[in-house]
Amino acid sequence: MGTRLNRAAAGTANYVDERTSIGGFVKFFARKLFPDHWSFMLGEIALYSFIILLLSGVFLTAFFVPSMTIVTYDGPLETMQGVEMSEAFASTLHMSFEVPGGLLMRQIHHWAALLFTAAIVTHMARVFFTGAFRKPRELNWLVGFTLMILSLAAGFSGYSLPDDVLSGNGLRIIEGVTRSIPILGEYISFWIFGGEFPGEILIPRLFTMHILLVPGLILALIALHLFLVFLHKHTQYPGGGRTHKNVVGLPLFPVYTAKAGGFFFVVFGVVALVAALFTINPVWNYGPYDPSPVSAGTQPDWYILFIDGALRLMPGWLFDVIPMEWEFWGYTLSWNLLIPAVILPGLFFGFLALYPWIEAWATGDRGEKHVLDRPRNAPVRTGLGVALITFYVILVMEGSNDIIANLFHLSLNDLTYFFRIGIFVIPVLAFWITRRIAFGLQRKDRELVLHGNETGRIVRHEHGEYIEVHEPLDEQERWLRVGYEDIAPLEIEPEFNDRGVRRKGYRWDRFKQRLSRFYFEQRISPVTPEELEEAQHAHH
Amino acid sequence: MSTVDKPAEDHGAPEAFEDPGLPYHRPRRADVDEKAEKRAERQVAALFGISIVGTVVAIGAYFAIDMSEEIDSIRFANMAIGIGIFLAMIGIGLGAIHWAKTLMRDHEMVEERHELRSSDESREGAIQNLKDGAADSGISGIKRRGLLVGTGVAALLAAPLAILVPQLGNMGADWNTKKFAHTMWRKGMRLTRDPDGTPIKAADVTIGSAFHVIPEGLNDLEHGLIEEKAKAVVLLLRLDPRDLKVQEGREDWSFDGIVAYSKICTHVGCPVALYEQQTHHLLCPCHQSTFDVADGAKVVFGPAKRPLPQLPIAVDDEGYIIAQSDFHEPIGPSYWTRLKNTSDGLSDSTEESSH
Numbered sequence: 001m002g003t004r005l006n007r008a009a010a011g012t013a014n015y016v017d018e019r020t021s022i023g024g025f026v027k028f029f030a031r032k033l034f035p036d037h038w039s040f041m042l043g044e045i046a047l048y049s050f051i052i053l054l055l056s057g058v059f060l061t062a063f064f065v066p067s068m069t070i071v072t073y074d075g076p077l078e079t080m081q082g083v084e085m086s087e088a089f090a091s092t093l094h095m096s097f098e099v100p101g102g103l104l105m106r107q108i109h110h111w112a113a114l115l116f117t118a119a120i121v122t123h124m125a126r127v128f129f130t131g132a133f134r135k136p137r138e139l140n141w142l143v144g145f146t147l148m149i150l151s152l153a154a155g156f157s158g159y160s161l162p163d164d165v166l167s168g169n170g171l172r173i174i175e176g177v178t179r180s181i182p183i184l185g186e187y188i189s190f191w192i193f194g195g196e197f198p199g200e201i202l203i204p205r206l207f208t209m210h211i212l213l214v215p216g217l218i219l220a221l222i223a224l225h226l227f228l229v230f231l232h233k234h235t236q237y238p239g240g241g242r243t244h245k246n247v248v249g250l251p252l253f254p255v256y257t258a259k260a261g262g263f264f265f266v267v268f269g270v271v272a273l274v275a276a277l278f279t280i281n282p283v284w285n286y287g288p289y290d291p292s293p294v295s296a297g298t299q300p301d302w303y304i305l306f307i308d309g310a311l312r313l314m315p316g317w318l319f320d321v322i323p324m325e326w327e328f329w330g331y332t333l334s335w336n337l338l339i340p341a342v343i344l345p346g347l348f349f350g351f352l353a354l355y356p357w358i359e360a361w362a363t364g365d366r367g368e369k370h371v372l373d374r375p376r377n378a379p380v381r382t383g384l385g386v387a388l389i390t391f392y393v394i395l396v397m398e399g400s401n402d403i404i405a406n407l408f409h410l411s412l413n414d415l416t417y418f419f420r421i422g423i424f425v426i427p428v429l430a431f432w433i434t435r436r437i438a439f440g441l442q443r444k445d446r447e448l449v450l451h452g453n454e455t456g457r458i459v460r461h462e463h464g465e466y467i468e469v470h471e472p473l474d475e476q477e478r479w480l481r482v483g484y485e486d487i488a489p490l491e492i493e494p495e496f497n498d499r500g501v502r503r504k505g506y507r508w509d510r511f512k513q514r515l516s517r518f519y520f521e522q523r524i525s526p527v528t529p530e531e532l533e534e535a536q537h538a539h540h
Numbered sequence: 541m542s543t544v545d546k547p548a549e550d551h552g553a554p555e556a557f558e559d560p561g562l563p564y565h566r567p568r569r570a571d572v573d574e575k576a577e578k579r580a581e582r583q584v585a586a587l588f589g590i591s592i593v594g595t596v597v598a599i600g601a602y603f604a605i606d607m608s609e610e611i612d613s614i615r616f617a618n619m620a621i622g623i624g625i626f627l628a629m630i631g632i633g634l635g636a637i638h639w640a641k642t643l644m645r646d647h648e649m650v651e652e653r654h655e656l657r658s659s660d661e662s663r664e665g666a667i668q669n670l671k672d673g674a675a676d677s678g679i680s681g682i683k684r685r686g687l688l689v690g691t692g693v694a695a696l697l698a699a700p701l702a703i704l705v706p707q708l709g710n711m712g713a714d715w716n717t718k719k720f721a722h723t724m725w726r727k728g729m730r731l732t733r734d735p736d737g738t739p740i741k742a743a744d745v746t747i748g749s750a751f752h753v754i755p756e757g758l759n760d761l762e763h764g765l766i767e768e769k770a771k772a773v774v775l776l777l778r779l780d781p782r783d784l785k786v787q788e789g790r791e792d793w794s795f796d797g798i799v800a801y802s803k804i805c806t807h808v809g810c811p812v813a814l815y816e817q818q819t820h821h822l823l824c825p826c827h828q829s830t831f832d833v834a835d836g837a838k839v840v841f842g843p844a845k846r847p848l849p850q851l852p853i854a855v856d857d858e859g860y861i862i863a864q865s866d867f868h869e870p871i872g873p874s875y876w877t878r879l880k881n882t883s884d885g886l887s888d889s890t891e892e893s894s895h
Binding site: 104243275290 | 752809
């Protein structure tokens with residue numbers, strides 16, 4: 001039996017290889033090494049939730065009717081009896097209450113979508129804080145960034161499909177924001193909605209975007225993303241024997257096949273459990289879209305909250321005197337929409353997309369970086385990252401200010417006033433505090449390397465002095481704390497050469513130098529062997 | 541295999557610390573103890589077994605639970621199937637991971653990286669190939685065919701328009717963005733209740749009450765009902781006339797303390813549906829723009845800049861509330877040509893389209 005099976009496998013392999021030369025690929029991939037760390041699983045969660053989205057999404061398309069034709073509900077749900085609604089909403093109710101397991105699939109799909117966006121953002125934060133975006137991975141950072149934007153598009157287009165009151169109001173907000181774009185806005189709005197809001201064509205258009213266009217792009221970019229991961233070989237955390245020129249880890253087959261493959265099933269299992277136990281987006285409670293009603297305390301899905309928060313934060317009148325909507329030569333310019341919903345996300349995402357290059361200007365480093373940074377060893381980057389997150393979280397909190405106000409019995413208006421100032425102040429504070437903490441941790445590392453661990457053993461010298469015995473770090477622990485790069489600010493050539501002629505490109509260099517000083521002027525250098533020797537000397 | 545390079549950035553100084561190389565690998569219990577190995581094997585098998593049980597649970601729940609009757613039974617069916625799927629998945633997942641962690645290799649291996657940059661040789665080869673190709677075609681080189689390159693590029697740039705213009709052109713319907721400026725309100729049209737469309741008598745509107753209003757005949761529209769409703773919805777409120785600050789030029793727009801304002805927020809167009817009777821404030825739940833109804837619906841808080849447009853109302857012979865005209869300005873959020881649409885002839889086009 002065994003030999004026959006083996007012969008069959010060999011025969012198949014031979015058949016395929018003679019037609020595809022797959023042998024070379026298998027040889028290359030099978031024992032490819034991957035370093036081990038829990039934080040490397042964040043990207044996997046994103047990938048797996050996308051697969052779950054595809055699987056559950058196919059099921060949903062079998063029942064969903066992307067149509068805005070008005071029908072009268074005639075199903076088992078008593079509260080909706082006789083209510084007029086679009087076919088999209090009616091089919092959503094049908095698959096929820098008349099298809100066995102249909103509601104479960106909807107909830108798996110929705111929970112997986114929330115997990116998808118959350119995993120992407122967390123993965124991105126991991127890549128940011130460990131410096132995994134550095135050369136040669138800048139382009140892959142951009143691919144990942146684009147995937148993040150696409151995940152928002154996928155999420156929002158899907159959220160809008162059931163055509164319920166909440167998502168309809170969300171679309172109306174999008175319509176208002178679109179219209180605020182100078183000159184073209186009104187036409188873009190007509191282009192999207194096929195006429196006036198809401199029209200009768202939007203849901204079919206969103207449906208095609210949601211099930212074909214966006215997932216197609218995501219799939220293609222995931223392939224590119226993973227191809228580049230294989231090409232670059234994975235980054236690794238610092239430690240003994242791990243350098244920029246090697247990769248230390250376990251082979252794809254069998255270890256990561258089992259671990260990563262198994263992890264897919266874990267993610268799927270957990271999503272299924274959450275979907276089985278916790279209701280999400282109960283559209284049957286909201287009702288079909290109607291432009292008239294709206295309820296308080298309703299929030300969009302979490303990944304859109306920050307834009308909603310920005311819209312809430314922006315005052316229509318600055319200090320009650322300066323209008324944030326300008327009228328000139330008969331035209332209207334709505335800063336109160338453009339700033340929070342167009343300019344601010346543009347700057348925020350633009351900064352994120354360009355970040356690898358910004359930091360490369362500051363370091364001036366051209367080498368490939370495959371060993372990750374411990375966040376403490378890049379205090380300014382870590383500070384900037386935390387400041388960005390703080391900025392984002394303030395917007396998210398402002399986006400749920402009514403819920404916060406209700407929960408903590410605060411005044412809604414006071415909260416908004418607080419965040420209006422806080423959005424400028426708190427991220428700066430967060431940057432400063434984080435950098436201080438990073439410096440503190442670096443100093444602690446120096447302290448440990450120089451003086452070792454406290455042992456708690458008190459010894460009395462002959463002359464009566466009490467000291468606590470310190471145990472020196474072993475070489476692995478020490479290497480972790482001294483093996484990082486000590487980057488000094490850029491030195492640039494002077495503005496004028498020796499003949500007094502102004503050098504071309506000086507301004508650009510000066511900008512890079514200023515940036516570099518901002519990053520590296522203040523820094524804690526790792527302990528040198530000399531310092532260690534001195535410190536040990538002082539002890540004896 | 542585990543030869544270790546010095547780190548690429550070694551500070552240059554000879555007195556820098558040496559990379560100690562890979563740490564000592566500690567064997568796991570299953571590596572040295574046969575009993576532990578057997579135990580791990582049993583655990584993995586048990587986890588895979590849980591998965592099979594889960595599959596049976598999911599399929600069993602699908603067939604066993606009758607969900608035709610009650611909404612509650614649907615909830616229960618979903619939960620049972622979901623828990624089955626959970627077990628089916630998590631069993632495989634945890635089993636595979638446990639297998640990898642206890643029984644598969646955990647001794648790390650080392651692989652060298654190679655710089656991604658291609659060799660100088662292949663770079664030169666690439667450049668030469670491109671040059672040869674360019675010369676062959678006449679894109680560049682001795683016999684450069686400038687005319688072909690120029691017209692070719694121009695044609696390639698223009699060709700997408702052949703597809704895009706008809707496609708995009710069709711997507712915006714009639715592109716008549718002037719529609720933003722008008723609603724279906726007309727002179728003499730009754731204000732009716734949302735959603736049933738029954739008219740409202742002035743006497744029914746007591747002080748402090750608020751009505752959600754749609755125009756008479758809205759529900760009979762065969763086309764564009766939701767589009768018209770999205771623009772025409774109104775809030776009708778009655779204040780104590782002593783509290784009401786009548787706006788200049790709008791002295792006859794209200795009736796004995798009864799005022800009507802557009803329900804569509806001038807910020808981004810959510811329905812401004814929350815009315816605080818005591819303060820006469822209208823609050824938009826989307827972004828919390830707050831309007832003071834007693835003072836011309838001016839903005840008192842939040843991101844909106846303009847007051848809600850007021851609908852001039854009167855009372856007809858039978859005592860029902862009617863509109864005097866359409867709104868005198870476009871309702872809802874601002875847009876680039878908002879004032880253009882109002883300044884010249886709102887009333888004209890109102891007449892025109894009231895066929």
